[in-house]
Amino acid sequence: MEISTVGIVGAGQMGNGIAHVFALSGYNVILNDISSDALAAAIKLIDANLERQVSRDKITRDAKNAAMARIKTTTELTELGQTDLIIEAATEREEIKAQIFETLLPHLQPHTILTSNTSSISITRLAARTDRPEKFLGFHFMNPVPVMQLVELIRGIATDDDTFQTCLAVVDTLGKTAATSEDFPAFIVNRILMPMINEAIYTLYEGVGSVQSIDTSLKLGANHPMGPLELADFIGLDTCLAIMNVLHDGLADTKYRPCPLLTKYVEAGWLGRKTNRGFYDYTGETPVPTR
Numbered sequence: 459m460e461i462s463t464v465g466i467v468g469a470g471q472m473g474n475g476i477a478h479v480f481a482l483s484g485y486n487v488i489l490n491d492i493s494s495d496a497l498a499a500a501i502k503l504i505d506a507n508l509e510r511q512v513s514r515d516k517i518t519r520d521a522k523n524a525a526m527a528r529i530k531t532t533t534e535l536t537e538l539g540q541t542d543l544i545i546e547a548a549t550e551r552e553e554i555k556a557q558i559f560e561t562l563l564p565h566l567q568p569h570t571i572l573t574s575n576t577s578s579i580s581i582t583r584l585a586a587r588t589d590r591p592e593k594f595l596g597f598h599f600m601n602p603v604p605v606m607q608l609v610e611l612i613r614g615i616a617t618d619d620d621t622f623q624t625c626l627a628v629v630d631t632l633g634k635t636a637a638t639s640e641d642f643p644a645f646i647v648n649r650i651l652m653p654m655i656n657e658a659i660y661t662l663y664e665g666v667g668s669v670q671s672i673d674t675s676l677k678l679g680a681n682h683p684m685g686p687l688e689l690a691d692f693i694g695l696d697t698c699l700a701i702m703n704v705l706h707d708g709l710a711d712t713k714y715r716p717c718p719l720l721t722k723y724v725e726a727g728w729l730g731r732k733t734n735r736g737f738y739d740y741t742g743e744t745p746v747p748t749r
């Protein structure tokens with residue numbers, strides 16, 4: 459199936475990165491958010507991130523200008539009705555996602571593929587609440603989207619092969635690599651990554667090491683580009699906690715219990731980079747550990 463116009467729901471951290479890579483790869487993009495301020499901020503950020511790629515000779519100025527010209531924004535969800543592929547990248551709450559699909563459904567073309575960038579919610583369950591479970595897929599990008607090479611494709615139990623193959627080909631046109639995951643809690647990346655981050659938080663909680671020594675250990679001892687606590691702040695501590703809860707509830711194994719210190723940080727509203735405070739304080743020039 460030919461995909462030329464892509465609708466993206468949610469202009470936050472993931473949505474703006476997804477719009478960036480699709481527009482740069484030649485797709486027409488309609489970016490939707492309930493907040494016009496969020497849309498304006500997303501356009502500004504996409505412009506700045508594309509400019510960074512121009513300044514590092516990754517792309518030409520013409521490519522940047524063409525990409526920016528391909529992105530349209532709207533606060534009206536129904537305007538996404540004319541697209542061939544929709545990627546929902548709204549808040550990681552099942553009811554919000556289900557509500558978005560419900561609003562969209564009467565306006566979609568019969569061929570439109572529906573996907574979600576959810577990092578952990580069941581694709582089969584989201585799909586079952588739409589009129590097209592066979593045309594529904596998990597399309598999971600990693601953060602920062604313009605830099606990270608991987609896209610996880612998650613087939614729900616009803617996803618048909620045409621839909622899967624079409625999305626596989628789309629990932630290819632983005633210059634990224636797909637990994638296929640079955641639809642089980644948190645899929646592959648987060649099934650492995652989040653327990654590691656949670657264990658790093660337990661290591662801090664039990665006093666085995668400081669924030670600095672834990673991050674230094676994994677950066678220099680295991681060649682990770684970021685330490686696990688720095689990465690948790692980057693992803694968002696609320697997101698980390700939500701994913702641990704999905705693993706704990708969905709797999710019913712105590713090895714996935716979220717660390718009480720992670721819960722405490724989220725209760726305090728210390729969510730990482732986005733609130734300027736998590737395992738580090740980001741208000742100064744260099745991040746300072748908070749414990």
Ligand code: CAA
Nearest residue numbers: 507510514577599600601602604605606647648683684693
């Ligand atoms: N847009 C475009 N380019 C960007 C960018 C953005 N948003 N952010 C960074 N870059 C580019 C920079 O321009 C730079 O490009 P060059 O190599 O051409 O110089 C390159 O990326 C590296 O950036 P920096 O030099 O600024 O910083 P760095 O070397 O410290 O790398 C990083 C930054 C790529 C984020 C690196 O630290 C890293 O890979 N961290 C781990 C990220 C990770 O694990 N992500 C997955 C999170 S899990 C997830 O997303 C799933 C989920 O559901 C929670």
